[in-house]
Amino acid sequence: MEYSVLMTVYKKDKPIYLKKSILSMLNQSMQTNEFVIVKDGPITAELQEVIDSIDRDFSGIIKQVDLKENVGLGVALNEGLKICTNDVVARMDADDISLSTRCERQLKEFEQNSELDIVGCSVDEFIGHENNIICTRLVPETHEEIYKYAKQRDPFNHPTVMYRKSKVLAIGGYKDLRKNQDTDLWIRMLMDGCRTKNINQSLFLFRFEEDTYKRRKNWINTKLLIATRYNAFKIGFSSFTDFLRVLFVQLLIYIMPIGFQKWIYKKYLRSHREVNHVSN
Known part of the structure:
Protein backbone atom coordinates (compact mmCIF):
# COMPACT_ATOMS: atom_id res chain seq x y z
CA MET A 1 0.00 0.00 0.00
CA GLU A 210 10.82 23.02 29.02
CA ASP A 211 8.67 26.05 28.16
CA THR A 212 5.76 23.96 26.87
CA TYR A 213 3.83 24.52 30.10
CA LYS A 214 4.19 28.29 29.77
CA ARG A 215 2.97 28.23 26.17
CA ARG A 216 -0.08 26.19 27.13
CA LYS A 217 -0.93 28.42 30.10
CA ASN A 218 -2.41 31.05 27.83
CA TRP A 219 -5.90 32.53 27.93
CA ILE A 220 -6.29 32.54 24.16
CA ASN A 221 -5.43 28.84 23.99
CA THR A 222 -7.72 28.08 26.92
CA LYS A 223 -10.62 30.05 25.43
CA LEU A 224 -10.26 28.43 22.01
CA LEU A 225 -10.22 24.91 23.45
CA ILE A 226 -13.31 25.67 25.53
CA ALA A 227 -15.02 27.04 22.42
CA THR A 228 -14.16 23.88 20.45
CA ARG A 229 -15.56 21.68 23.20
CA TYR A 230 -18.69 23.82 23.49
CA ASN A 231 -19.24 23.38 19.76
CA ALA A 232 -18.92 19.61 20.21
CA PHE A 233 -21.79 19.85 22.71
CA LYS A 234 -23.88 22.06 20.41
CA ILE A 235 -23.63 19.63 17.48
CA GLY A 236 -24.60 16.72 19.71
CA PHE A 237 -21.30 14.88 19.92
CA SER A 238 -20.81 15.27 23.67
CA SER A 239 -23.10 15.96 26.63
CA PHE A 240 -23.33 19.16 28.64
CA THR A 241 -21.70 17.26 31.52
CA ASP A 242 -18.76 16.41 29.25
CA PHE A 243 -18.42 20.10 28.39
CA LEU A 244 -18.62 21.20 32.03
CA ARG A 245 -15.83 18.79 32.98
CA VAL A 246 -13.59 20.17 30.23
CA LEU A 247 -14.48 23.74 31.24
CA PHE A 248 -13.65 23.10 34.89
CA VAL A 249 -10.30 21.43 34.19
CA GLN A 250 -9.18 24.04 31.66
CA LEU A 251 -10.07 26.97 33.89
CA LEU A 252 -8.36 25.31 36.84
CA ILE A 253 -5.18 24.76 34.84
CA TYR A 254 -5.26 28.38 33.63
CA ILE A 255 -5.84 29.89 37.08
CA MET A 256 -3.46 27.75 39.12
CA PRO A 257 0.37 28.14 39.07
CA ILE A 258 2.47 26.32 36.49
CA GLY A 259 3.59 23.90 39.19
CA PHE A 260 0.00 22.73 39.56
CA GLN A 261 -0.29 22.33 35.79
CA LYS A 262 2.82 20.14 35.81
CA TRP A 263 1.37 18.04 38.61
CA ILE A 264 -1.95 17.51 36.80
CA TYR A 265 -0.14 16.79 33.55
CA LYS A 266 2.23 14.22 35.04
CA LYS A 267 -0.14 12.55 37.48
CA TYR A 268 -3.31 12.28 35.40
CA LEU A 269 -2.54 13.00 31.74
CA ARG A 270 0.60 10.97 31.19
CA SER A 271 2.03 7.58 32.09
CA HIS A 272 5.55 7.66 33.48
CA ARG A 273 8.02 5.00 32.45
CA GLU A 274 11.03 3.50 34.13
CA VAL A 275 13.07 3.49 30.90
CA ASN A 276 15.28 6.30 29.69
CA HIS A 277 16.07 5.02 26.22
CA VAL A 278 14.08 4.07 23.15
CA SER A 279 15.77 2.47 20.19
CA ASN A 280 14.87 3.66 16.72
Whole structure:
Protein backbone atom coordinates (compact mmCIF):
# COMPACT_ATOMS: atom_id res chain seq x y z
CA MET A 1 0.00 0.00 0.00
CA GLU A 2 1.41 3.37 -1.01
CA TYR A 3 1.11 6.39 1.25
CA SER A 4 2.00 10.08 1.31
CA VAL A 5 3.65 11.99 4.16
CA LEU A 6 2.28 15.44 5.01
CA MET A 7 4.24 18.03 6.99
CA THR A 8 4.06 21.80 7.47
CA VAL A 9 7.11 23.97 8.12
CA TYR A 10 7.09 27.38 9.78
CA LYS A 11 9.85 29.99 9.90
CA LYS A 12 10.40 29.49 13.65
CA ASP A 13 11.10 25.75 13.29
CA LYS A 14 14.66 24.67 14.03
CA PRO A 15 16.70 23.29 11.11
CA ILE A 16 18.35 20.51 13.13
CA TYR A 17 14.96 19.29 14.36
CA LEU A 18 13.48 19.50 10.88
CA LYS A 19 16.24 17.38 9.39
CA LYS A 20 15.80 14.63 12.00
CA SER A 21 12.06 14.69 11.52
CA ILE A 22 12.12 14.40 7.73
CA LEU A 23 14.78 11.68 7.73
CA SER A 24 12.86 9.66 10.30
CA MET A 25 10.01 9.43 7.79
CA LEU A 26 12.15 8.86 4.72
CA ASN A 27 14.01 6.00 6.42
CA GLN A 28 10.92 4.02 7.38
CA SER A 29 10.94 0.24 7.01
CA MET A 30 8.00 0.75 4.64
CA GLN A 31 9.07 3.75 2.59
CA THR A 32 6.86 6.46 1.14
CA ASN A 33 6.79 7.46 -2.52
CA GLU A 34 5.65 11.02 -1.78
CA PHE A 35 6.58 13.54 0.92
CA VAL A 36 4.57 16.77 0.78
CA ILE A 37 6.11 19.69 2.68
CA VAL A 38 3.96 22.81 2.98
CA LYS A 39 5.87 25.98 3.83
CA ASP A 40 3.41 27.98 5.91
CA GLY A 41 4.66 31.38 4.79
CA PRO A 42 8.28 32.32 3.98
CA ILE A 43 10.85 30.25 5.86
CA THR A 44 14.51 30.89 6.68
CA ALA A 45 17.37 30.10 4.32
CA GLU A 46 18.62 27.49 6.81
CA LEU A 47 15.30 25.63 6.81
CA GLN A 48 15.14 25.78 3.01
CA GLU A 49 18.66 24.36 2.74
CA VAL A 50 17.67 21.39 4.91
CA ILE A 51 14.74 20.64 2.61
CA ASP A 52 16.77 21.12 -0.59
CA SER A 53 19.65 19.00 0.68
CA ILE A 54 17.36 16.09 1.53
CA ASP A 55 15.51 16.58 -1.75
CA ARG A 56 18.78 16.06 -3.62
CA ASP A 57 19.42 12.81 -1.74
CA PHE A 58 15.85 11.52 -2.19
CA SER A 59 15.15 12.68 -5.72
CA GLY A 60 11.53 12.69 -6.82
CA ILE A 61 10.04 12.05 -3.37
CA ILE A 62 9.65 15.53 -1.89
CA LYS A 63 7.02 17.97 -3.15
CA GLN A 64 7.35 21.52 -1.85
CA VAL A 65 4.30 23.74 -1.50
CA ASP A 66 5.02 27.46 -1.01
CA LEU A 67 2.39 29.60 0.69
CA LYS A 68 2.93 33.34 0.32
CA GLU A 69 1.90 34.06 3.90
CA ASN A 70 1.40 32.28 7.19
CA VAL A 71 -2.13 30.87 7.12
CA GLY A 72 -2.06 28.56 10.15
CA LEU A 73 -1.76 24.81 10.56
CA GLY A 74 -5.25 23.79 9.46
CA VAL A 75 -5.32 25.76 6.21
CA ALA A 76 -1.72 24.76 5.41
CA LEU A 77 -2.58 21.08 5.88
CA ASN A 78 -5.60 21.45 3.60
CA GLU A 79 -3.32 22.84 0.89
CA GLY A 80 -0.99 19.88 1.35
CA LEU A 81 -3.82 17.36 1.17
CA LYS A 82 -4.72 18.73 -2.26
CA ILE A 83 -1.22 17.77 -3.46
CA CYS A 84 -1.11 14.28 -1.93
CA THR A 85 -1.75 11.69 -4.64
CA ASN A 86 -2.21 8.72 -2.30
CA ASP A 87 -5.40 8.27 -0.31
CA VAL A 88 -3.54 7.13 2.82
CA VAL A 89 -1.64 10.05 4.34
CA ALA A 90 0.78 10.00 7.28
CA ARG A 91 0.98 13.19 9.31
CA MET A 92 4.30 14.38 10.68
CA ASP A 93 5.46 17.47 12.57
CA ALA A 94 8.68 19.35 11.90
CA ASP A 95 10.31 18.72 15.28
CA ASP A 96 9.33 15.17 16.24
CA ILE A 97 10.73 11.75 15.33
CA SER A 98 8.98 8.65 14.01
CA LEU A 99 10.41 5.28 14.90
CA SER A 100 11.44 3.25 11.87
CA THR A 101 8.51 0.79 11.95
CA ARG A 102 5.77 3.36 12.59
CA CYS A 103 4.36 3.48 9.06
CA GLU A 104 4.71 -0.23 8.44
CA ARG A 105 2.71 -0.99 11.58
CA GLN A 106 0.01 1.51 10.68
CA LEU A 107 -0.27 0.33 7.09
CA LYS A 108 -0.69 -3.23 8.34
CA GLU A 109 -3.75 -2.09 10.31
CA PHE A 110 -5.28 -0.58 7.16
CA GLU A 111 -4.56 -3.75 5.22
CA GLN A 112 -6.10 -5.97 7.88
CA ASN A 113 -9.23 -3.83 8.21
CA SER A 114 -10.32 -1.99 5.07
CA GLU A 115 -12.96 -0.06 7.04
CA LEU A 116 -10.38 1.91 9.02
CA ASP A 117 -10.10 5.65 8.30
CA ILE A 118 -7.70 6.79 11.06
CA VAL A 119 -4.86 4.90 12.73
CA GLY A 120 -2.71 6.51 15.41
CA CYS A 121 -0.42 5.35 18.19
CA SER A 122 0.94 6.24 21.61
CA VAL A 123 3.95 8.52 21.92
CA ASP A 124 7.01 8.80 24.11
CA GLU A 125 7.73 12.39 25.13
CA PHE A 126 11.33 13.54 25.48
CA ILE A 127 13.26 16.64 26.49
CA GLY A 128 16.52 17.55 24.74
CA HIS A 129 17.94 14.32 23.35
CA GLU A 130 15.53 11.68 22.09
CA ASN A 131 16.94 9.15 24.57
CA ASN A 132 15.77 11.33 27.46
CA ILE A 133 12.20 10.05 27.58
CA ILE A 134 10.18 11.57 30.41
CA CYS A 135 6.78 9.94 29.97
CA THR A 136 4.33 8.32 27.58
CA ARG A 137 0.99 9.56 26.31
CA LEU A 138 -1.23 6.53 25.98
CA VAL A 139 -4.35 6.73 23.85
CA PRO A 140 -7.48 4.54 23.68
CA GLU A 141 -7.10 1.58 21.33
CA THR A 142 -10.47 0.44 20.00
CA HIS A 143 -12.99 2.51 18.04
CA GLU A 144 -15.53 2.33 20.86
CA GLU A 145 -12.96 3.52 23.41
CA ILE A 146 -11.79 6.29 21.06
CA TYR A 147 -15.34 7.59 20.50
CA LYS A 148 -16.04 7.75 24.23
CA TYR A 149 -12.66 9.29 25.07
CA ALA A 150 -13.08 11.99 22.40
CA LYS A 151 -16.04 13.47 24.25
CA GLN A 152 -13.64 15.10 26.71
CA ARG A 153 -10.08 14.68 25.42
CA ASP A 154 -8.16 14.23 22.17
CA PRO A 155 -8.18 10.52 21.29
CA PHE A 156 -5.21 10.79 18.92
CA ASN A 157 -1.72 12.23 19.02
CA HIS A 158 -2.12 14.38 15.90
CA PRO A 159 1.36 13.99 14.33
CA THR A 160 1.16 10.20 14.68
CA VAL A 161 -1.96 9.60 12.63
CA MET A 162 -2.40 8.00 9.26
CA TYR A 163 -5.76 8.84 7.75
CA ARG A 164 -7.65 8.54 4.50
CA LYS A 165 -7.44 11.78 2.54
CA SER A 166 -10.84 11.10 0.98
CA LYS A 167 -12.51 10.93 4.40
CA VAL A 168 -10.85 14.14 5.63
CA LEU A 169 -11.85 16.06 2.51
CA ALA A 170 -15.37 14.61 2.55
CA ILE A 171 -16.14 16.52 5.74
CA GLY A 172 -14.50 19.72 4.52
CA GLY A 173 -10.94 19.16 5.75
CA TYR A 174 -9.43 21.09 8.62
CA LYS A 175 -11.29 24.21 9.74
CA ASP A 176 -9.53 27.58 9.76
CA LEU A 177 -9.03 27.65 13.53
CA ARG A 178 -6.13 29.25 15.38
CA LYS A 179 -5.86 26.26 17.72
CA ASN A 180 -7.33 22.79 18.20
CA GLN A 181 -7.75 22.09 14.49
CA ASP A 182 -7.16 18.42 15.18
CA THR A 183 -9.65 18.26 18.06
CA ASP A 184 -12.34 19.66 15.79
CA LEU A 185 -11.37 17.29 12.96
CA TRP A 186 -11.58 14.14 15.12
CA ILE A 187 -15.01 15.12 16.39
CA ARG A 188 -16.40 15.72 12.89
CA MET A 189 -14.84 12.55 11.47
CA LEU A 190 -16.22 10.44 14.31
CA MET A 191 -19.67 11.97 13.91
CA ASP A 192 -19.49 11.21 10.18
CA GLY A 193 -19.02 7.52 10.91
CA CYS A 194 -15.27 7.16 10.36
CA ARG A 195 -13.74 4.03 11.86
CA THR A 196 -10.67 4.43 14.01
CA LYS A 197 -7.93 2.64 15.90
CA ASN A 198 -4.78 3.38 17.91
CA ILE A 199 -1.81 1.04 18.14
CA ASN A 200 -1.13 0.34 21.79
CA GLN A 201 2.59 0.99 21.45
CA SER A 202 4.80 4.07 21.27
CA LEU A 203 6.05 4.36 17.70
CA PHE A 204 6.74 8.07 17.91
CA LEU A 205 8.97 10.47 19.85
CA PHE A 206 7.35 13.80 20.74
CA ARG A 207 9.64 16.73 21.55
CA PHE A 208 8.58 18.31 24.84
CA GLU A 209 10.37 21.60 25.52
CA GLU A 210 10.82 23.02 29.02
CA ASP A 211 8.67 26.05 28.16
CA THR A 212 5.76 23.96 26.87
CA TYR A 213 3.83 24.52 30.10
CA LYS A 214 4.19 28.29 29.77
CA ARG A 215 2.97 28.23 26.17
CA ARG A 216 -0.08 26.19 27.13
CA LYS A 217 -0.93 28.42 30.10
CA ASN A 218 -2.41 31.05 27.83
CA TRP A 219 -5.90 32.53 27.93
CA ILE A 220 -6.29 32.54 24.16
CA ASN A 221 -5.43 28.84 23.99
CA THR A 222 -7.72 28.08 26.92
CA LYS A 223 -10.62 30.05 25.43
CA LEU A 224 -10.26 28.43 22.01
CA LEU A 225 -10.22 24.91 23.45
CA ILE A 226 -13.31 25.67 25.53
CA ALA A 227 -15.02 27.04 22.42
CA THR A 228 -14.16 23.88 20.45
CA ARG A 229 -15.56 21.68 23.20
CA TYR A 230 -18.69 23.82 23.49
CA ASN A 231 -19.24 23.38 19.76
CA ALA A 232 -18.92 19.61 20.21
CA PHE A 233 -21.79 19.85 22.71
CA LYS A 234 -23.88 22.06 20.41
CA ILE A 235 -23.63 19.63 17.48
CA GLY A 236 -24.60 16.72 19.71
CA PHE A 237 -21.30 14.88 19.92
CA SER A 238 -20.81 15.27 23.67
CA SER A 239 -23.10 15.96 26.63
CA PHE A 240 -23.33 19.16 28.64
CA THR A 241 -21.70 17.26 31.52
CA ASP A 242 -18.76 16.41 29.25
CA PHE A 243 -18.42 20.10 28.39
CA LEU A 244 -18.62 21.20 32.03
CA ARG A 245 -15.83 18.79 32.98
CA VAL A 246 -13.59 20.17 30.23
CA LEU A 247 -14.48 23.74 31.24
CA PHE A 248 -13.65 23.10 34.89
CA VAL A 249 -10.30 21.43 34.19
CA GLN A 250 -9.18 24.04 31.66
CA LEU A 251 -10.07 26.97 33.89
CA LEU A 252 -8.36 25.31 36.84
CA ILE A 253 -5.18 24.76 34.84
CA TYR A 254 -5.26 28.38 33.63
CA ILE A 255 -5.84 29.89 37.08
CA MET A 256 -3.46 27.75 39.12
CA PRO A 257 0.37 28.14 39.07
CA ILE A 258 2.47 26.32 36.49
CA GLY A 259 3.59 23.90 39.19
CA PHE A 260 0.00 22.73 39.56
CA GLN A 261 -0.29 22.33 35.79
CA LYS A 262 2.82 20.14 35.81
CA TRP A 263 1.37 18.04 38.61
CA ILE A 264 -1.95 17.51 36.80
CA TYR A 265 -0.14 16.79 33.55
CA LYS A 266 2.23 14.22 35.04
CA LYS A 267 -0.14 12.55 37.48
CA TYR A 268 -3.31 12.28 35.40
CA LEU A 269 -2.54 13.00 31.74
CA ARG A 270 0.60 10.97 31.19
CA SER A 271 2.03 7.58 32.09
CA HIS A 272 5.55 7.66 33.48
CA ARG A 273 8.02 5.00 32.45
CA GLU A 274 11.03 3.50 34.13
CA VAL A 275 13.07 3.49 30.90
CA ASN A 276 15.28 6.30 29.69
CA HIS A 277 16.07 5.02 26.22
CA VAL A 278 14.08 4.07 23.15
CA SER A 279 15.77 2.47 20.19
CA ASN A 280 14.87 3.66 16.72
